[in-house]
Amino acid sequence: MSLKIKVDWNKLLPLLAAGVAALIVLGTIIALIAGKRPGIAYRKSDPSGAEQIKGAGQEQMQFKEFGTLRTRLLANEGSKEAGSVLLVTPWLSYQNDDSAFYEELVSKKNLFASYMLEFFSTKSNNQLLSTGEK
Known part of the structure; x- marks a missing residue:
């Protein structure tokens, strides 16, 4: 007994790309709200x-x-x-x-x-x- 699942890549890949984009946007918003500025010391002469x-x-x-x-x-x-x-x-x-x-x-x-x-x-x-x- 073999169970084959057919995956529709045309629907799955855009959802995956949207999820990655949402994760990046969410991470950016959290970083901006946190107010920490990592690497600021690298700009000091x-x-x-x-x-x-x-x-x-x-x-x-x-x-x-x-x-x-x-x-x-x-x-x-x-x-x-x-x-x-x-x-x-x-x-x-x-x-x-x-x-x-x-x-x-x-x-x-x-x-x-x-x-x-x-x-x-x-x-x-x-x-x-x-x-x-x-």
């Missing part, structure tokens, strides 16, 4: 490169417009592997009222960044770890 150093007082500013620099370190002695990749985000502090120094930093930003990249590219991972922070 980053702070400017020169901003106050927290806790350093009003006389110190920091210059962070170098961004993140990437370079390859030298291989460690005796190692056959290539050197590690180093990502560094450098910043310099300066006096708040020293606008001439700030202008000098801005005008020579690429030169200073190349000096930093050159410095790190001449060091190995072990050399950097042995010097530590000073």
Whole structure:
């Protein structure tokens, strides 16, 4: 005994499409009524490169417009592997009222960044770890 059900796709597919459309419209209405705005923080711009150093007082500013620099370190002695990749985000502090120094930093930003990249590219991972922070 076999029971075959004949499905009329010409009637079922428009009903299914209408159901999906109603679900999308209902979800949109609920999201608008809820008032939450997910992703709003993605539209905020980053702070400017020169901003106050927290806790350093009003006389110190920091210059962070170098961004993140990437370079390859030298291989460690005796190692056959290539050197590690180093990502560094450098910043310099300066006096708040020293606008001439700030202008000098801005005008020579690429030169200073190349000096930093050159410095790190001449060091190995072990050399950097042995010097530590000073």
